Amino acid sequence: MSTSKKIEELISYSRILYDRKLLHATGGNTSVRDGNDVWISQTGAELGSLTEEQVVRVDLHGTIVEGQAPSKEMGMHLAMYRARPDAGAVIHAHPTHAITLSTLIKEGSSDAIRPYTAAFYVRAGRVPLIPYHGSGADSLHAAVEELAADYHALLLRQHGLIVAGSSMAQTLGMVEEIEQCCQISVASGMKGEWLTEAQCRDIDQALGRTWKT
Numbered sequence: 001m002s003t004s005k006k007i008e009e010l011i012s013y014s015r016i017l018y019d020r021k022l023l024h025a026t027g028g029n030t031s032v033r034d035g036n037d038v039w040i041s042q043t044g045a046e047l048g049s050l051t052e053e054q055v056v057r058v059d060l061h062g063t064i065v066e067g068q069a070p071s072k073e074m075g076m077h078l079a080m081y082r083a084r085p086d087a088g089a090v091i092h093a094h095p096t097h098a099i100t101l102s103t104l105i106k107e108g109s110s111d112a113i114r115p116y117t118a119a120f121y122v123r124a125g126r127v128p129l130i131p132y133h134g135s136g137a138d139s140l141h142a143a144v145e146e147l148a149a150d151y152h153a154l155l156l157r158q159h160g161l162i163v164a165g166s167s168m169a170q171t172l173g174m175v176e177e178i179e180q181c182c183q184i185s186v187a188s189g190m191k192g193e194w195l196t197e198a199q200c201r202d203i204d205q206a207l208g209r210t211w212k213t
């Protein structure tokens, strides 16, 4: 895909995230990989009305190649790209139910979001919870870096989600499935029945994937 198409896609999917209320005001940020570099939304940009002038080209270590100041949460995106060579897009969103659930569950779980639906488990699989860190803090970026090679979706306590996928479309799909599953968790008071370990194992086997235990 050409660079201009990638930027177009970044802008249009950012708008979709905003329209679907998966982030609000200037919250959240998005990026796409372009060869050895990444295009990421500018700091302070409203994703609902992102323009070409508000995307910044950086290398995988955060050096600006083109454009103005990148999002201060860039460190989380770059940690995902460095750890996952197959990642073509990263979305950091602030979905209401994901944040709600993050406040209700215990820290230290490698599968923080109960798999209430197969659609969730197929797309997201196991999603660990990262304890609270300030937005843009180096400690948050380091916590993401630590888990990025083993998990493509992470729940950030009292903050939101960071998700890496092959494309913007695929990554948005994951964000939506995760948010719906968090909504089911919250609505059921985490009392509904989720998929059994055996059912999850069958899905993992069919997809040929394993998780760090």
Ligand SMILES: [Zn+2]
Pocket (backbone or CB within 6 Å): 027, 028, 073, 092, 094, 135, 159, 160
């Ligand atoms: Zn954030």
